[in-house]
Amino acid sequence: MIRSITIGRYLSGNSVIHRLDPRVKILALLVYMVILFVAKGWLAYGLLGLLLFSSFWLARISLSYMLRSLRPVLFILFFTVLINLFWTRGEVVWRLWRLTVTREGIALATAMGYRLSMLVISASLLTLTTPPIALTDGLEHLLTPGKRIGIPAHELALMLTIALRFIPTLLEEADRIMKAQMARGADFNSGGLIQRARSLLPLLVPLFVSAFRRADELATAMEARCYRGGEGRTRLRELRLGAIDAFAGLILVAVSGVVLYLRFAGGAA
Amino acid sequence: MAIELLGVSHVYQAGTPQQVRALDGVSLFIPDGQFVALIGPTGSGKSTLAQTLNGLIQPTAGRIVIDGVEITSVEGRRSLRQLRHKVGMVFQFPEHQLFEDSVLADVSFGPRNLRLPASEVRARAIAALEAVGLGGEEMAARSPFALSGGQMRRAAIAGVLAMEPKVLILDEPAAGLDPLGREEILGQVQALHRDRGLTVILVSHDMQDVARLAQRLLVMDQGRLVMDGPPDEVFAHADQLRALGLDVPVLSSVVQQLRARGWQLPASVRNVEQAADLIYAAYRNPTRAST
Numbered sequence: 201m202i203r204s205i206t207i208g209r210y211l212s213g214n215s216v217i218h219r220l221d222p223r224v225k226i227l228a229l230l231v232y233m234v235i236l237f238v239a240k241g242w243l244a245y246g247l248l249g250l251l252l253f254s255s256f257w258l259a260r261i262s263l264s265y266m267l268r269s270l271r272p273v274l275f276i277l278f279f280t281v282l283i284n285l286f287w288t289r290g291e292v293v294w295r296l297w298r299l300t301v302t303r304e305g306i307a308l309a310t311a312m313g314y315r316l317s318m319l320v321i322s323a324s325l326l327t328l329t330t331p332p333i334a335l336t337d338g339l340e341h342l343l344t345p346g347k348r349i350g351i352p353a354h355e356l357a358l359m360l361t362i363a364l365r366f367i368p369t370l371l372e373e374a375d376r377i378m379k380a381q382m383a384r385g386a387d388f389n390s391g392g393l394i395q396r397a398r399s400l401l402p403l404l405v406p407l408f409v410s411a412f413r414r415a416d417e418l419a420t421a422m423e424a425r426c427y428r429g430g431e432g433r434t435r436l437r438e439l440r441l442g443a444i445d446a447f448a449g450l451i452l453v454a455v456s457g458v459v460l461y462l463r464f465a466g467g468a469a
Numbered sequence: 470m471a472i473e474l475l476g477v478s479h480v481y482q483a484g485t486p487q488q489v490r491a492l493d494g495v496s497l498f499i500p501d502g503q504f505v506a507l508i509g510p511t512g513s514g515k516s517t518l519a520q521t522l523n524g525l526i527q528p529t530a531g532r533i534v535i536d537g538v539e540i541t542s543v544e545g546r547r548s549l550r551q552l553r554h555k556v557g558m559v560f561q562f563p564e565h566q567l568f569e570d571s572v573l574a575d576v577s578f579g580p581r582n583l584r585l586p587a588s589e590v591r592a593r594a595i596a597a598l599e600a601v602g603l604g605g606e607e608m609a610a611r612s613p614f615a616l617s618g619g620q621m622r623r624a625a626i627a628g629v630l631a632m633e634p635k636v637l638i639l640d641e642p643a644a645g646l647d648p649l650g651r652e653e654i655l656g657q658v659q660a661l662h663r664d665r666g667l668t669v670i671l672v673s674h675d676m677q678d679v680a681r682l683a684q685r686l687l688v689m690d691q692g693r694l695v696m697d698g699p700p701d702e703v704f705a706h707a708d709q710l711r712a713l714g715l716d717v718p719v720l721s722s723v724v725q726q727l728r729a730r731g732w733q734l735p736a737s738v739r740n741v742e743q744a745a746d747l748i749y750a751a752y753r754n755p756t757r758a759s760t
Contacts, residue, residue, distance in 0.1 A: 373565075379525045380566040383558040384628055385550060385582030402578065405568035409614070 209368075210331050216444055217259035217329045222338030224445045228452050229326050235456050236315050236322075244459045245314055251455050252322055259329050269324030270317060277316055284309035332364040334437070341439060354429060362418070370411060377406045470536040470555060470635040470668060472499040472522060477531030478692075479517055491517040492528065493692035499670070501635075504662045506679040506700075507672045509689030510714045515672045516561070518689065519638050522670070523558040524549040536635075554583060557634030561641045563625035564618065572598065572616070572624050573609035579632040597631035598624070601657055619650035626654070630661070636668040637661065643678065655682060680704060680718040688713070701737030720744055727751075 212218075217225075236248055256266050270277065290304030327335070340357035347353050378388065381402045388399055479492040491514045499505055507515045520526040521533060524540050532541050539545045540552055560566070569575035576594040585593070598604055601623040613624055626642065639658060643651040659682055662669045673679050679686060679700065686703040688696035690713050696703050704710070704721035711717065717725075721737075724744055728734050733751050738744040 376560060377566055379520070380558075380560045380563065381578075382525060383523055383553055383560070384566075384579040384632065385553055386578070387550070387582070402566075402568045406566055409568075410565055 209328065211261060211265070211328050212331075213260055213329065215259045215329070217255055217325070219444060220329075220448055221439055221441055221445045222330050222334040223341055223439060224441070224448055225326055225330055226335070226338050226342060228448065229322060231452060231456060232322050233319055235459050236318055238463055239315075239459045240463045244462045245311070247455055247458060248318060249314075251451070252318060252325065255325055259325065261325075261328055265328070266321055266324070269321055269328075273316070273320050277313060280316055281309045281313040284312050332361060336361040336364070337435070337437065337439060354433070366411075366414065369414070370407065373410055374403065374407055377410075378403055471501050472636065472668070473497075473534040474521075475532045475534075477518075477521060477528045477533060479514075479521065479526060479528045479530075481517075483529065491692055492521070494531070495689075495692070495694050496531075497687065497694060497697065499668065502662075502666045502668055504659075504669045504682060504684045505671070505687060506683035506685070507670060507687050507689065508674070508676070508679055508715060513689040513713075514692040515689050516640055517692075519558070519640055519670065519672055522636070522638060523556045524552050525558070554632055555634055556636045556638065557629040557632055559626050559629050559637070559639040559642055561644060562622075563629070563642075564613075564621035566625055566628070567613040567621060570612055571609065572603065572611050572613050575613050575624065576627045576631050579628055583632065593631045593633065594627075597627040600630055600661065601627045602653060603627060619646050619653065622646065622650070623654060623657070626657075634667070636670065638670045638672070640672045641674065642671070643673075643675070651678070658682070676704075676716040676718045680720070688715070699737075701739050705736040724748075 232248070232251075239245060239248055256263075285301060285305050285308075286299050288302055288305035288308050290302035292300050293303050293306070294301040330338075336357040339360065340353050343351055343353035343356060378386075382388070386399060386402055388396070388403070390396075391399065474495055474497050477492055477495045478490070481487075481489040481491055493514075495514075495518060507518065509515050517526060521528050522535070524546070527546070528541060532539055534540070535552060536555060538548065538552070540549070545552075567575050569578065573591075573594055576597055577590050580590040580593045595604070595609065598609060603609075603620060603623055613621060616624060622642070626639075629637070637658070642658065643654050646654065655678055658669060658671065661667050671679070671683060683700055686696065686698060686700050687694060688703060688710070695713070696706065696709070701721070704717055705725070707717045707721060707725050720741060724734055724738050724747075725736075727748065728736070732748075733754060734747055738747060
C-alpha cells in the first residue's frame with residue numbers, strides 16, 4: 201500500500217510532453233495553477249480540464265495513473281467539498297436537522313473540488329513526465345536570476361534532487377521496517393489516536409536513524425568526488441528551447457487568454 | 470510445526486506495467502524441526518517466499534497451511550497475530566529495526582506485544598539475549614545504537630527469539646559481517662535448531678554455510694522451486710547450479726573435478742572428513758582410471 205504513492209514518481213517515456221523543456225513545464229504548471237483559481241464558469245473549467253486531459257493523453261499516461269495521484273489528498277479533498285457544501289449561505293435546497301445544503305454551496309463545493317483535483321493532477325503530470333534531475337535542473341535555471349538577491353539556486357536545486365531521489369528509498373525502507381516490526385507483533389492499525397501515534401515510534405525511530413546514516417554516507421561520497429557547490433560547474437545536459445516548447449507556450453497563452461477573458465470581460469455572461 | 474505450501478504464487482503490482490511474478494506455483498512440505506536453506510540468485514523469489522510464511526505477504530494464489538491452520542483463508546488472516554508468535558522472521562539487516570533506548574527494552578518489544586505479564590516479558594528478553602551471547606546486566610542496559618554491528622544484529626535477532634517462535638526464518642542473517650561475526654550468528658542459529666528443535670528456514674547466498682548447516686536445500690529460480698534435496702545431492706548438480714549463477718561449495722567442486730578426471734568417487738560427499746577418506750581410498754585403489 202505504501203508503494204502506491206505517486207508523488208515524485210517518474211514514468212519514463214519519449215512523448216511530446218516528456219520532451220518539453222523542464223523550465224517550460226515548471227512555468228506552465230505555475231501559470232496553470234494560477235489560472236485555475238482565477239477561472240470562473242463551466243466553460244473555463246471545461247477548457248482547463250480539456251488542456252490537462254489532452255496533455256495526459258499526449259504523454260501516454262493511463263487514466264488510472266492520473267487518478268491515483270489524487271489518493272494522498274483524498275481526505276483534504278473530501279473535507280473541502282463537505283465544508284463548502286454545508287457552510288455556504290444561500291438558497292436552501294435540502295435540509296437535514298441542522299445541516300443545510302444551498303444552491304450556492306453545491307456550486308462552490310463542485311468548483312473547489314474540481315480545482316483542487318486539477319491542481320494535484322497537473323502537478324503530478326509534471327513529476328510523472330519529467331525526470332527528477334531535469335526538474336531540478338530547470339528549477340535551478342529559473343532561480344538563477346535570484347542569486348543576486350541571495351537565493352542559493354544551486355543549493356536549493358541540489359537539496360530538491362536529493363530529497364526526490366530518496367523518497368522511494370525511504371518508502372521502501374519504511375515498508376521493510378514496518379514488516380519487521382509487524383513480525384514482532386507490532387500493530388499499526390488499531391487502538392485510539394494516542395495508541396496509534398505511540399505505535400508509530402518503532403517505525404519512525406529506525407527510519408530517522410537510517411535517514412541520518414544515508415545522509416552521512418552521501419556526504420562522504422560527495423566529498424570523495426571533490427564536490428564543492430555550484431560555482432563554475434558545467435552540466436551534462438544543456439537545456440535548449442525548441443519548437444515544441446514554443447508551441448506548448450502558445451497553447452497555454454491562448455487558453456489563459458480565453459479563461460481571463462471569460463472571467464473579466466465576459467463576466468456578465 | 471509443519472509447513473505446507475500448495476501452488477503458491479505471488480505477483481507484485483498486478484495490473485501495472487511494473488508487474489512482477491515473484492512466486493510461480495510453489496508447492497512444498499517442511500516437517501517439524503527441519504533445518505532448511507533457501508537459495509537462489511537475486512530476484513528468484515526467496516525473500517517473497519519467506520515473507521508469505523509469516524503472513525506479511527498474502528500470496529495472490531495458492532494455499533499455505535502452518536500448524537494445521539490455513540493462513541491464506543479468511544479465518545487464517547484474522548489470526549495472523551497468533552501466526553506471527555509461532556513463526557519468527559528475521560529480516561535482512563535486522564539491526565535497522567532497533568528503536569528503544571535500551572537493548573533489554575528493544576528485545577522486550579515482541580513479548581510485550583504478546584501482552585504477557587511484565588515478569589514473563591523480562592524473563593523471555595533476558596533468556597533471548599543470553600541465547601545470542603549478549604547476556605548480562607550491563608549489556609541489557611546499553612543503548613542498542615551504542616553496540617557494534619555484529620552485536621546490533623544479534624540484539625535484533627534476540628528481539629525475534631523473545632517471541633519464542635517454533636519456526637525461525639532468517640533472511641541472510643550473516644550478510645555484511647566479518648568472519649567471526651558470521652560464525653557466531655550461524656553457530657547460534659544452529660544451536661537453536663539443535664537444542665530447542667526449532668524449524669529453521671535460512672535464506673542465504675553463501676553455499677559453504679548452507680552446505681554445512683542445512684539438512685535440506687530448496688533452490689529457487691524465477692519464482693519456481695527448481696531443486697529440493699539434501700545438500701550433498703543438490704551440490705552434485707554443480708553445472709545446473711552454476712547455470713543459475715550460484716556457487717558450489719569448494720568441497721563438492723573438488724570431488725566433482727576429480728570424478729571428471731576418472732577418479733572413483735561418489736557423486737556426493739557430506740563433509741571434509743568423509744571426502745578425505747574417500748579420496749585417500751581412491752588414491753590407494755589401483756583400479757582407478759589413470760590420467
